Amino acid sequence: MDSKAAAISSPVPVAWYPTLAVFMLAIGLIVTASFFIYEATSSRRNRSLAKELTTGAIASLFLGFGSLFLLLASGVYV
Amino acid sequence: MAGSISMEAAGLTLPFLILTFLTIAAASSTNQIQILNAERRIDLSSHIVKVFLTLKVENAGITPASEIFLAFPPAQADHLALVKAQAAIGKKKKKSYVHLDANPTELPDAPNGTKSFSISLLTPLSSGETATLEVLYILTHSLEPFPAEISQSESQLVYFRDSALILSPYHVKQQTTFLKTPSTKVESFTRVEPTKLAGRELKYGPYEDHPPYSFSPVIVHLENNSPFAVVEELLREVEISHWGNLQITEHYKLVHAGARHKGVFSRVEYQSRPSFSGTSSFKHLLASLPPRVHSVYYRDDIVNISSSHLRSDYRKNLKLNHGILYLEVGRLLLLLDMGYHYFRFESPDGKRYLNFSFGCPLAETVVDKLTIKVVLPEGSKDPSAVVPFPVKQRLETKYSYLDVVGRTVLVLENKNVVPEHITPFQENGKTWKGTGKESKGKNSLKDL
Numbered sequence: 001m002d003s004k005a006a007a008i009s010s011p012v013p014v015a016w017y018p019t020l021a022v023f024m025l026a027i028g029l030i031v032t033a034s035f036f037i038y039e040a041t042s043s044r045r046n047r048s049l050a051k052e053l054t055t056g057a058i059a060s061l062f063l064g065f066g067s068l069f070l071l072l073a074s075g076v077y078v
Numbered sequence: 079m080a081g082s083i084s085m086e087a088a089g090l091t092l093p094f095l096i097l098t099f100l101t102i103a104a105a106s107s108t109n110q111i112q113i114l115n116a117e118r119r120i121d122l123s124s125h126i127v128k129v130f131l132t133l134k135v136e137n138a139g140i141t142p143a144s145e146i147f148l149a150f151p152p153a154q155a156d157h158l159a160l161v162k163a164q165a166a167i168g169k170k171k172k173k174s175y176v177h178l179d180a181n182p183t184e185l186p187d188a189p190n191g192t193k194s195f196s197i198s199l200l201t202p203l204s205s206g207e208t209a210t211l212e213v214l215y216i217l218t219h220s221l222e223p224f225p226a227e228i229s230q231s232e233s234q235l236v237y238f239r240d241s242a243l244i245l246s247p248y249h250v251k252q253q254t255t256f257l258k259t260p261s262t263k264v265e266s267f268t269r270v271e272p273t274k275l276a277g278r279e280l281k282y283g284p285y286e287d288h289p290p291y292s293f294s295p296v297i298v299h300l301e302n303n304s305p306f307a308v309v310e311e312l313l314r315e316v317e318i319s320h321w322g323n324l325q326i327t328e329h330y331k332l333v334h335a336g337a338r339h340k341g342v343f344s345r346v347e348y349q350s351r352p353s354f355s356g357t358s359s360f361k362h363l364l365a366s367l368p369p370r371v372h373s374v375y376y377r378d379d380i381v382n383i384s385s386s387h388l389r390s391d392y393r394k395n396l397k398l399n400h401g402i403l404y405l406e407v408g409r410l411l412l413l414l415d416m417g418y419h420y421f422r423f424e425s426p427d428g429k430r431y432l433n434f435s436f437g438c439p440l441a442e443t444v445v446d447k448l449t450i451k452v453v454l455p456e457g458s459k460d461p462s463a464v465v466p467f468p469v470k471q472r473l474e475t476k477y478s479y480l481d482v483v484g485r486t487v488l489v490l491e492n493k494n495v496v497p498e499h500i501t502p503f504q505e506n507g508k509t510w511k512g513t514g515k516e517s518k519g520k521n522s523l524k525d526l
Contacts, residue, residue: 010321076479077319 021069028062035059110139116244116253123260124442125306126496127217134210142202149245152191159216159496163197166210185247189291216496218444221302223337234337235265236302242270242282242294249290254283259300268296306336307443317453445495452488456481461488
Protein backbone atom coordinates (compact mmCIF):
# COMPACT_ATOMS: atom_id res chain seq x y z
CA MET A 1 0.00 0.00 0.00
CA ASP A 2 1.68 3.20 -1.10
CA SER A 3 1.03 6.02 1.28
CA LYS A 4 2.05 8.70 -1.15
CA ALA A 5 -0.55 7.71 -3.71
CA ALA A 6 -3.01 10.47 -4.38
CA ALA A 7 -6.58 9.85 -5.26
CA ILE A 8 -7.44 10.27 -8.89
CA SER A 9 -10.24 12.69 -9.28
CA SER A 10 -11.76 14.37 -12.21
CA PRO A 11 -9.70 17.09 -13.93
CA VAL A 12 -12.79 19.25 -13.86
CA PRO A 13 -14.61 19.55 -10.50
CA VAL A 14 -17.66 17.36 -10.54
CA ALA A 15 -19.91 20.13 -9.30
CA TRP A 16 -19.23 22.12 -12.46
CA TYR A 17 -20.44 19.44 -14.87
CA PRO A 18 -24.04 20.58 -15.27
CA THR A 19 -23.10 24.26 -15.40
CA LEU A 20 -20.40 23.69 -17.97
CA ALA A 21 -22.73 21.52 -20.02
CA VAL A 22 -25.45 24.13 -20.13
CA PHE A 23 -23.19 27.05 -20.93
CA MET A 24 -21.13 25.28 -23.52
CA LEU A 25 -24.17 23.92 -25.29
CA ALA A 26 -25.80 27.33 -25.19
CA ILE A 27 -22.78 29.05 -26.69
CA GLY A 28 -22.43 26.29 -29.25
CA LEU A 29 -26.03 26.62 -30.31
CA ILE A 30 -25.75 30.39 -30.55
CA VAL A 31 -22.70 30.13 -32.79
CA THR A 32 -24.47 27.49 -34.89
CA ALA A 33 -27.39 29.81 -35.22
CA SER A 34 -25.13 32.66 -36.32
CA PHE A 35 -23.60 30.35 -38.92
CA PHE A 36 -26.99 29.55 -40.37
CA ILE A 37 -28.02 33.18 -40.31
CA TYR A 38 -24.87 34.10 -42.17
CA GLU A 39 -25.53 31.43 -44.74
CA ALA A 40 -29.08 32.48 -45.19
CA THR A 41 -28.47 36.22 -45.46
CA SER A 42 -25.39 36.42 -47.59
CA SER A 43 -25.38 36.08 -51.34
CA ARG A 44 -23.00 33.89 -53.26
CA ARG A 45 -20.59 36.64 -54.04
CA ASN A 46 -20.28 38.08 -50.56
CA ARG A 47 -19.61 34.88 -48.77
CA SER A 48 -16.26 34.55 -47.13
CA LEU A 49 -14.87 31.06 -46.75
CA ALA A 50 -12.69 32.03 -43.81
CA LYS A 51 -15.67 33.30 -41.84
CA GLU A 52 -17.66 30.19 -42.59
CA LEU A 53 -14.86 27.93 -41.50
CA THR A 54 -14.12 29.75 -38.26
CA THR A 55 -17.76 29.95 -37.25
CA GLY A 56 -18.22 26.30 -38.01
CA ALA A 57 -15.13 25.30 -36.11
CA ILE A 58 -16.06 27.31 -33.02
CA ALA A 59 -19.59 25.98 -33.06
CA SER A 60 -18.48 22.36 -33.31
CA LEU A 61 -15.92 22.85 -30.55
CA PHE A 62 -18.46 24.20 -28.11
CA LEU A 63 -21.13 21.73 -29.07
CA GLY A 64 -18.67 18.86 -28.73
CA PHE A 65 -17.52 19.79 -25.26
CA GLY A 66 -21.02 20.68 -24.26
CA SER A 67 -22.32 17.26 -25.19
CA LEU A 68 -19.40 15.61 -23.37
CA PHE A 69 -20.25 17.44 -20.17
CA LEU A 70 -23.90 16.71 -20.69
CA LEU A 71 -23.12 13.01 -20.79
CA LEU A 72 -20.95 13.27 -17.70
CA ALA A 73 -23.52 15.26 -15.80
CA SER A 74 -26.19 12.68 -16.50
CA GLY A 75 -24.09 9.83 -15.17
CA VAL A 76 -22.82 8.32 -18.40
CA TYR A 77 -19.14 8.40 -17.53
CA VAL A 78 -17.52 8.01 -20.86
CA MET B 79 44.53 -60.22 16.05
CA ALA B 80 43.34 -58.05 13.26
CA GLY B 81 40.78 -60.63 12.38
CA SER B 82 39.25 -60.67 15.88
CA ILE B 83 38.97 -56.88 15.95
CA SER B 84 37.24 -56.81 12.60
CA MET B 85 34.85 -59.53 13.82
CA GLU B 86 33.88 -57.35 16.79
CA ALA B 87 33.46 -54.35 14.56
CA ALA B 88 31.24 -56.37 12.24
CA GLY B 89 29.18 -57.47 15.24
CA LEU B 90 28.57 -53.86 16.22
CA THR B 91 27.86 -52.40 12.83
CA LEU B 92 24.86 -54.58 12.07
CA PRO B 93 22.72 -53.53 15.07
CA PHE B 94 23.90 -49.98 14.51
CA LEU B 95 22.69 -50.10 10.93
CA ILE B 96 19.37 -51.57 11.99
CA LEU B 97 19.00 -48.84 14.58
CA THR B 98 19.65 -46.04 12.10
CA PHE B 99 17.24 -47.59 9.61
CA LEU B 100 14.52 -47.73 12.24
CA THR B 101 15.02 -44.15 13.34
CA ILE B 102 14.92 -42.94 9.76
CA ALA B 103 11.77 -44.93 9.16
CA ALA B 104 10.17 -43.55 12.31
CA ALA B 105 11.12 -40.00 11.51
CA SER B 106 9.71 -40.13 8.00
CA SER B 107 6.20 -41.06 9.08
CA THR B 108 3.73 -38.41 10.20
CA ASN B 109 3.44 -40.03 13.57
CA GLN B 110 6.39 -38.10 14.86
CA ILE B 111 4.09 -35.20 15.69
CA GLN B 112 1.46 -35.62 18.28
CA ILE B 113 -1.20 -33.30 19.54
CA LEU B 114 -1.06 -32.85 23.28
CA ASN B 115 -4.26 -30.94 23.63
CA ALA B 116 -6.91 -30.07 21.08
CA GLU B 117 -9.85 -27.83 21.82
CA ARG B 118 -12.52 -27.20 19.24
CA ARG B 119 -15.26 -24.62 19.58
CA ILE B 120 -18.05 -24.82 17.05
CA ASP B 121 -20.26 -21.77 16.78
CA LEU B 122 -23.70 -22.62 15.45
CA SER B 123 -25.33 -19.24 16.09
CA SER B 124 -25.85 -18.39 12.45
CA HIS B 125 -26.22 -20.50 9.38
CA ILE B 126 -22.54 -20.13 8.69
CA VAL B 127 -20.71 -22.53 10.98
CA LYS B 128 -17.50 -21.17 12.44
CA VAL B 129 -15.08 -23.55 14.06
CA PHE B 130 -12.15 -22.44 16.19
CA LEU B 131 -9.56 -25.11 16.71
CA THR B 132 -6.72 -24.70 19.20
CA LEU B 133 -3.99 -27.28 18.85
CA LYS B 134 -1.06 -27.78 21.13
CA VAL B 135 1.38 -29.75 19.02
CA GLU B 136 4.53 -31.51 20.13
CA ASN B 137 7.26 -32.85 17.96
CA ALA B 138 8.01 -36.27 19.42
CA GLY B 139 10.24 -37.27 16.56
CA ILE B 140 13.77 -36.46 15.67
CA THR B 141 13.66 -34.36 12.55
CA PRO B 142 12.29 -30.83 12.76
CA ALA B 143 8.82 -30.39 11.34
CA SER B 144 7.98 -27.39 9.22
CA GLU B 145 4.40 -28.29 8.46
CA ILE B 146 1.41 -29.36 10.43
CA PHE B 147 -1.39 -31.16 8.65
CA LEU B 148 -5.10 -30.82 9.21
CA ALA B 149 -7.68 -33.29 7.99
CA PHE B 150 -11.34 -32.76 7.16
CA PRO B 151 -13.93 -35.47 6.55
CA PRO B 152 -15.34 -35.80 3.01
CA ALA B 153 -18.75 -34.45 4.02
CA GLN B 154 -17.17 -31.20 5.16
CA ALA B 155 -14.58 -31.01 2.42
CA ASP B 156 -17.02 -29.58 -0.12
CA HIS B 157 -18.44 -27.03 2.29
CA LEU B 158 -15.21 -25.54 3.53
CA ALA B 159 -15.25 -21.87 2.76
CA LEU B 160 -12.17 -20.65 4.49
CA VAL B 161 -9.28 -22.03 6.51
CA LYS B 162 -7.15 -19.59 8.44
CA ALA B 163 -4.34 -20.39 10.82
CA GLN B 164 -2.30 -18.35 13.22
CA ALA B 165 0.34 -19.04 15.80
CA ALA B 166 0.48 -17.50 19.23
CA ILE B 167 3.81 -15.98 20.16
CA GLY B 168 4.81 -14.97 23.63
CA LYS B 169 3.28 -15.66 27.00
CA LYS B 170 0.11 -14.46 28.66
CA LYS B 171 0.30 -10.68 28.56
CA LYS B 172 2.53 -10.30 25.57
CA LYS B 173 0.63 -12.65 23.31
CA SER B 174 0.56 -11.71 19.67
CA TYR B 175 -0.66 -13.61 16.70
CA VAL B 176 1.13 -14.31 13.49
CA HIS B 177 -0.77 -15.40 10.44
CA LEU B 178 0.28 -18.71 8.91
CA ASP B 179 -0.43 -20.01 5.45
CA ALA B 180 -2.82 -22.90 5.18
CA ASN B 181 -2.89 -24.65 1.83
CA PRO B 182 -4.71 -27.73 0.63
CA THR B 183 -2.46 -30.73 0.08
CA GLU B 184 -2.68 -34.41 -0.55
CA LEU B 185 -1.64 -36.77 2.18
CA PRO B 186 -0.83 -40.23 0.82
CA ASP B 187 -1.86 -42.23 3.88
CA ALA B 188 -5.14 -40.42 4.46
CA PRO B 189 -8.36 -42.42 4.19
CA ASN B 190 -10.43 -41.96 1.05
CA GLY B 191 -12.05 -38.63 0.56
CA THR B 192 -10.31 -36.83 3.38
CA LYS B 193 -9.26 -33.35 2.51
CA SER B 194 -5.97 -32.27 4.00
CA PHE B 195 -4.54 -28.87 4.63
CA SER B 196 -0.97 -28.09 5.48
CA ILE B 197 -0.06 -25.21 7.73
CA SER B 198 3.43 -23.87 7.19
CA LEU B 199 5.12 -22.95 10.43
CA LEU B 200 7.24 -19.85 10.67
CA THR B 201 10.16 -21.66 12.28
CA PRO B 202 10.46 -25.43 12.06
CA LEU B 203 9.44 -27.21 15.19
CA SER B 204 12.46 -29.07 16.49
CA SER B 205 12.42 -32.30 18.41
CA GLY B 206 10.75 -32.07 21.78
CA GLU B 207 9.31 -28.61 21.21
CA THR B 208 5.68 -27.69 21.49
CA ALA B 209 3.74 -25.03 19.67
CA THR B 210 0.22 -23.69 19.91
CA LEU B 211 -1.71 -23.15 16.74
CA GLU B 212 -5.12 -21.63 16.27
CA VAL B 213 -7.15 -22.53 13.24
CA LEU B 214 -10.38 -21.00 12.11
CA TYR B 215 -12.41 -22.73 9.48
CA ILE B 216 -15.80 -21.91 8.15
CA LEU B 217 -18.39 -24.32 6.84
CA THR B 218 -21.32 -23.34 4.69
CA HIS B 219 -24.50 -25.28 3.96
CA SER B 220 -23.78 -27.54 6.93
CA LEU B 221 -27.01 -27.07 8.76
CA GLU B 222 -29.78 -29.16 7.27
CA PRO B 223 -33.31 -28.05 8.13
CA PHE B 224 -35.29 -30.88 9.67
CA PRO B 225 -38.25 -30.93 9.42
CA ALA B 226 -37.85 -29.73 5.85
CA GLU B 227 -41.16 -27.89 5.86
CA ILE B 228 -42.59 -25.89 8.69
CA SER B 229 -45.59 -23.71 9.12
CA GLN B 230 -45.52 -20.04 9.94
CA SER B 231 -45.68 -20.37 13.69
CA GLU B 232 -43.08 -23.06 14.12
CA SER B 233 -39.45 -22.42 14.77
CA GLN B 234 -36.78 -23.84 12.57
CA LEU B 235 -34.89 -26.97 13.63
CA VAL B 236 -31.74 -28.11 11.93
CA TYR B 237 -29.40 -31.05 11.92
CA PHE B 238 -25.71 -30.55 12.41
CA ARG B 239 -23.52 -33.50 11.59
CA ASP B 240 -19.94 -33.73 12.75
CA SER B 241 -17.63 -35.95 14.71
CA ALA B 242 -17.13 -35.94 18.45
CA LEU B 243 -13.49 -36.77 17.86
CA ILE B 244 -11.36 -34.29 15.98
CA LEU B 245 -10.17 -35.85 12.73
CA SER B 246 -6.42 -35.53 12.60
CA PRO B 247 -3.48 -37.29 10.96
CA TYR B 248 -1.76 -37.30 14.32
CA HIS B 249 -2.22 -39.07 17.60
CA VAL B 250 -4.29 -36.86 19.89
CA LYS B 251 -3.62 -37.14 23.59
CA GLN B 252 -6.48 -35.08 24.88
CA GLN B 253 -9.33 -33.36 23.06
CA THR B 254 -12.55 -31.55 23.83
CA THR B 255 -15.25 -30.18 21.58
CA PHE B 256 -17.66 -27.42 22.56
CA LEU B 257 -20.72 -26.62 20.50
CA LYS B 258 -22.37 -23.27 21.01
CA THR B 259 -26.03 -23.32 20.10
CA PRO B 260 -28.10 -20.22 19.35
CA SER B 261 -30.75 -21.06 21.93
CA THR B 262 -31.16 -23.46 24.81
CA LYS B 263 -33.49 -25.67 22.83
CA VAL B 264 -31.63 -28.76 21.65
CA GLU B 265 -33.98 -31.48 20.50
CA SER B 266 -31.51 -34.33 20.59
CA PHE B 267 -27.87 -35.08 20.28
CA THR B 268 -25.78 -38.21 19.97
CA ARG B 269 -24.12 -39.18 23.20
CA VAL B 270 -20.47 -40.09 23.05
CA GLU B 271 -19.49 -40.24 26.67
CA PRO B 272 -18.54 -38.00 28.36
CA THR B 273 -21.09 -35.55 26.96
CA LYS B 274 -22.70 -32.70 28.78
CA LEU B 275 -25.32 -30.18 27.75
CA ALA B 276 -25.44 -27.04 29.87
CA GLY B 277 -27.47 -24.05 28.73
CA ARG B 278 -26.26 -23.09 25.30
CA GLU B 279 -23.14 -25.19 25.32
CA LEU B 280 -22.80 -28.83 24.42
CA LYS B 281 -19.54 -30.37 25.51
CA TYR B 282 -18.06 -33.53 24.03
CA GLY B 283 -15.09 -34.74 25.96
CA PRO B 284 -12.48 -34.71 27.21
CA TYR B 285 -11.35 -37.76 25.29
CA GLU B 286 -7.96 -39.30 25.93
CA ASP B 287 -5.46 -40.94 23.63
CA HIS B 288 -7.01 -41.43 20.26
CA PRO B 289 -5.11 -42.78 17.26
CA PRO B 290 -4.80 -40.83 14.02
CA TYR B 291 -7.90 -40.49 11.83
CA SER B 292 -10.31 -41.57 14.52
CA PHE B 293 -13.83 -40.41 13.84
CA SER B 294 -17.04 -40.68 15.79
CA PRO B 295 -20.07 -39.26 13.92
CA VAL B 296 -22.61 -37.33 15.94
CA ILE B 297 -25.83 -35.58 14.94
CA VAL B 298 -27.16 -32.63 16.88
CA HIS B 299 -30.74 -31.53 16.32
CA LEU B 300 -31.08 -27.97 17.42
CA GLU B 301 -33.14 -24.86 16.94
CA ASN B 302 -31.67 -22.20 14.74
CA ASN B 303 -33.80 -19.23 13.79
CA SER B 304 -31.19 -17.10 12.17
CA PRO B 305 -32.08 -16.14 8.61
CA PHE B 306 -30.51 -18.57 6.18
CA ALA B 307 -29.67 -16.03 3.54
CA VAL B 308 -27.90 -17.63 0.64
CA VAL B 309 -27.04 -15.72 -2.48
CA GLU B 310 -26.94 -18.26 -5.22
CA GLU B 311 -25.28 -16.05 -7.74
CA LEU B 312 -23.76 -12.66 -7.40
CA LEU B 313 -22.44 -10.68 -10.30
CA ARG B 314 -20.67 -7.45 -9.45
CA GLU B 315 -19.64 -5.16 -12.21
CA VAL B 316 -17.24 -2.37 -11.39
CA GLU B 317 -16.87 0.16 -14.12
CA ILE B 318 -13.86 2.43 -13.74
CA SER B 319 -13.90 5.72 -15.52
CA HIS B 320 -11.14 8.20 -16.22
CA TRP B 321 -13.19 10.88 -14.59
CA GLY B 322 -12.53 9.36 -11.18
CA ASN B 323 -15.80 7.55 -10.85
CA LEU B 324 -16.64 3.95 -10.14
CA GLN B 325 -19.99 2.59 -11.10
CA ILE B 326 -20.86 -0.63 -9.35
CA THR B 327 -23.82 -2.72 -10.41
CA GLU B 328 -24.72 -5.85 -8.54
CA HIS B 329 -27.13 -8.60 -9.46
CA TYR B 330 -28.18 -10.93 -6.69
CA LYS B 331 -30.15 -14.12 -6.71
CA LEU B 332 -31.17 -14.42 -3.11
CA VAL B 333 -32.70 -17.52 -1.62
CA HIS B 334 -33.88 -18.49 1.83
CA ALA B 335 -32.10 -21.77 2.33
CA GLY B 336 -33.84 -22.82 5.49
CA ALA B 337 -36.96 -24.87 5.98
CA ARG B 338 -39.71 -24.46 3.44
CA HIS B 339 -43.03 -22.94 4.27
CA LYS B 340 -46.13 -25.07 4.29
CA GLY B 341 -49.67 -24.13 4.92
CA VAL B 342 -51.24 -20.73 4.85
CA PHE B 343 -49.42 -17.47 5.33
CA SER B 344 -51.21 -14.95 7.41
CA ARG B 345 -49.88 -11.40 7.12
CA VAL B 346 -51.85 -10.30 10.14
CA GLU B 347 -50.31 -12.92 12.35
CA TYR B 348 -46.86 -12.25 10.94
CA GLN B 349 -46.93 -8.57 11.70
CA SER B 350 -48.77 -8.67 15.00
CA ARG B 351 -46.67 -11.30 16.72
CA PRO B 352 -43.19 -11.01 15.25
CA SER B 353 -41.44 -12.99 17.95
CA PHE B 354 -43.72 -15.95 17.56
CA SER B 355 -44.64 -16.04 13.91
CA GLY B 356 -42.13 -16.42 11.14
CA THR B 357 -39.15 -16.35 13.47
CA SER B 358 -36.79 -17.65 10.86
CA SER B 359 -37.82 -15.29 8.11
CA PHE B 360 -35.81 -12.36 6.88
CA LYS B 361 -36.98 -9.36 8.74
CA HIS B 362 -34.60 -7.17 6.88
CA LEU B 363 -31.48 -7.43 4.82
CA LEU B 364 -28.57 -5.29 5.75
CA ALA B 365 -26.06 -4.29 3.16
CA SER B 366 -23.16 -2.12 4.06
CA LEU B 367 -21.86 0.16 1.40
CA PRO B 368 -18.74 2.32 1.42
CA PRO B 369 -19.31 5.80 2.87
CA ARG B 370 -18.92 8.08 -0.09
CA VAL B 371 -21.44 6.57 -2.41
CA HIS B 372 -24.16 8.38 -4.26
CA SER B 373 -26.96 7.49 -6.64
CA VAL B 374 -27.78 4.22 -4.95
CA TYR B 375 -30.68 2.36 -6.47
CA TYR B 376 -32.11 -1.04 -5.75
CA ARG B 377 -34.95 -2.92 -7.19
CA ASP B 378 -36.07 -6.44 -7.56
CA ASP B 379 -37.72 -8.33 -10.34
CA ILE B 380 -41.14 -6.88 -9.78
CA VAL B 381 -40.84 -3.44 -8.35
CA ASN B 382 -38.68 -0.93 -6.60
CA ILE B 383 -38.24 -1.95 -3.00
CA SER B 384 -40.06 0.91 -1.46
CA SER B 385 -39.84 -0.11 2.14
CA SER B 386 -36.14 0.29 2.52
CA HIS B 387 -34.00 3.11 3.62
CA LEU B 388 -30.44 4.12 3.31
CA ARG B 389 -28.94 5.04 6.63
CA SER B 390 -25.70 6.80 6.70
CA ASP B 391 -23.35 6.42 9.58
CA TYR B 392 -19.60 6.19 9.50
CA ARG B 393 -20.16 3.47 7.01
CA LYS B 394 -23.26 3.77 4.90
CA ASN B 395 -25.69 1.03 5.61
CA LEU B 396 -28.51 0.10 3.36
CA LYS B 397 -31.32 -1.46 5.23
CA LEU B 398 -33.72 -3.26 2.97
CA ASN B 399 -36.86 -3.91 4.86
CA HIS B 400 -39.03 -6.54 3.33
CA GLY B 401 -41.96 -6.16 5.59
CA ILE B 402 -44.14 -5.17 2.69
CA LEU B 403 -42.85 -7.69 0.22
CA TYR B 404 -43.35 -11.27 1.20
CA LEU B 405 -39.88 -12.61 1.55
CA GLU B 406 -39.91 -15.12 4.28
CA VAL B 407 -39.67 -18.70 5.33
CA GLY B 408 -39.44 -20.79 2.24
CA ARG B 409 -37.60 -20.38 -0.97
CA LEU B 410 -37.99 -17.07 -2.64
CA LEU B 411 -35.81 -15.78 -5.38
CA LEU B 412 -34.98 -12.14 -5.25
CA LEU B 413 -33.17 -10.58 -8.14
CA LEU B 414 -31.70 -7.47 -6.77
CA ASP B 415 -29.98 -4.74 -8.70
CA MET B 416 -27.94 -2.33 -6.69
CA GLY B 417 -25.89 0.36 -8.25
CA TYR B 418 -23.84 3.08 -6.78
CA HIS B 419 -21.14 5.48 -7.69
CA TYR B 420 -18.03 5.46 -5.66
CA PHE B 421 -14.86 7.43 -5.84
CA ARG B 422 -11.74 5.52 -5.09
CA PHE B 423 -8.86 5.37 -7.40
CA GLU B 424 -5.28 5.87 -6.37
CA SER B 425 -2.41 6.67 -8.57
CA PRO B 426 1.21 6.79 -7.60
CA ASP B 427 3.71 7.54 -10.33
CA GLY B 428 3.35 5.32 -13.33
CA LYS B 429 0.72 2.96 -11.98
CA ARG B 430 -2.94 3.21 -11.26
CA TYR B 431 -4.53 1.01 -8.75
CA LEU B 432 -7.86 0.60 -7.19
CA ASN B 433 -8.69 -0.60 -3.72
CA PHE B 434 -11.71 -2.79 -3.63
CA SER B 435 -13.17 -5.51 -1.49
CA PHE B 436 -14.01 -8.93 -2.70
CA GLY B 437 -16.99 -9.88 -0.66
CA CYS B 438 -20.69 -9.30 -0.80
CA PRO B 439 -22.08 -6.21 0.94
CA LEU B 440 -25.07 -8.13 2.31
CA ALA B 441 -24.38 -9.05 5.89
CA GLU B 442 -24.22 -12.66 7.05
CA THR B 443 -24.80 -14.28 3.70
CA VAL B 444 -23.14 -17.11 1.92
CA VAL B 445 -22.50 -16.56 -1.75
CA ASP B 446 -22.42 -19.73 -3.78
CA LYS B 447 -20.86 -18.22 -6.83
CA LEU B 448 -19.35 -14.78 -6.91
CA THR B 449 -18.17 -13.08 -10.06
CA ILE B 450 -16.56 -9.68 -10.06
CA LYS B 451 -16.02 -7.94 -13.35
CA VAL B 452 -13.75 -4.96 -13.32
CA VAL B 453 -14.23 -2.87 -16.42
CA LEU B 454 -11.15 -0.78 -17.02
CA PRO B 455 -11.03 2.43 -19.03
CA GLU B 456 -10.46 2.07 -22.71
CA GLY B 457 -6.86 1.51 -23.66
CA SER B 458 -5.84 -0.23 -20.47
CA LYS B 459 -3.12 -2.78 -20.84
CA ASP B 460 -1.96 -5.65 -18.66
CA PRO B 461 -4.42 -5.71 -15.85
CA SER B 462 -3.68 -8.03 -12.98
CA ALA B 463 -5.29 -8.76 -9.65
CA VAL B 464 -3.67 -9.62 -6.37
CA VAL B 465 -6.09 -11.53 -4.18
CA PRO B 466 -5.23 -13.17 -0.85
CA PHE B 467 -7.04 -16.40 -1.67
CA PRO B 468 -7.21 -18.35 -4.93
CA VAL B 469 -9.69 -17.11 -7.52
CA LYS B 470 -10.17 -17.75 -11.18
CA GLN B 471 -9.17 -14.87 -13.42
CA ARG B 472 -9.78 -14.20 -17.07
CA LEU B 473 -10.05 -11.26 -19.46
CA GLU B 474 -12.94 -10.13 -21.60
CA THR B 475 -13.78 -7.12 -23.71
CA LYS B 476 -16.78 -4.94 -23.26
CA TYR B 477 -18.13 -2.30 -25.57
CA SER B 478 -20.05 0.50 -23.99
CA TYR B 479 -20.92 4.14 -24.60
CA LEU B 480 -18.54 5.66 -27.09
CA ASP B 481 -15.97 2.87 -27.17
CA VAL B 482 -14.10 2.07 -30.30
CA VAL B 483 -11.59 -0.57 -29.28
CA GLY B 484 -13.52 -1.91 -26.32
CA ARG B 485 -12.73 -1.89 -22.66
CA THR B 486 -10.66 -4.60 -21.05
CA VAL B 487 -12.58 -6.46 -18.40
CA LEU B 488 -10.89 -8.48 -15.70
CA VAL B 489 -13.18 -11.21 -14.42
CA LEU B 490 -12.62 -12.84 -11.03
CA GLU B 491 -14.65 -15.82 -9.93
CA ASN B 492 -14.89 -17.63 -6.67
CA LYS B 493 -17.25 -20.11 -5.06
CA ASN B 494 -18.49 -20.33 -1.51
CA VAL B 495 -17.78 -16.86 -0.26
CA VAL B 496 -18.53 -15.86 3.32
CA PRO B 497 -18.26 -12.47 5.06
CA GLU B 498 -14.81 -13.37 6.34
CA HIS B 499 -13.63 -13.19 2.78
CA ILE B 500 -13.88 -9.41 2.72
CA THR B 501 -10.17 -8.82 2.71
CA PRO B 502 -7.92 -6.65 0.60
CA PHE B 503 -7.38 -7.49 -2.97
CA GLN B 504 -5.48 -5.54 -5.54
CA GLU B 505 -5.99 -5.11 -9.21
CA ASN B 506 -3.56 -3.54 -11.61
CA GLY B 507 -4.76 -2.15 -14.87
CA LYS B 508 -2.30 -0.42 -17.06
CA THR B 509 -3.42 2.45 -19.13
CA TRP B 510 -1.11 4.38 -21.28
CA LYS B 511 -0.37 6.33 -18.16
CA GLY B 512 -0.02 3.59 -15.61
CA THR B 513 -1.53 0.54 -13.95
CA GLY B 514 -4.45 0.05 -11.59
CA LYS B 515 -4.89 -2.35 -8.66
CA GLU B 516 -7.55 -2.96 -6.06
CA SER B 517 -7.68 -3.80 -2.39
CA LYS B 518 -9.78 -2.86 0.61
CA GLY B 519 -9.85 -4.12 4.14
CA LYS B 520 -13.05 -4.99 5.95
CA ASN B 521 -12.25 -3.03 9.07
CA SER B 522 -9.80 -0.52 7.78
CA LEU B 523 -11.67 2.58 6.86
CA LYS B 524 -8.49 4.43 6.13
CA ASP B 525 -8.50 2.92 2.67
CA LEU B 526 -11.76 4.59 1.98
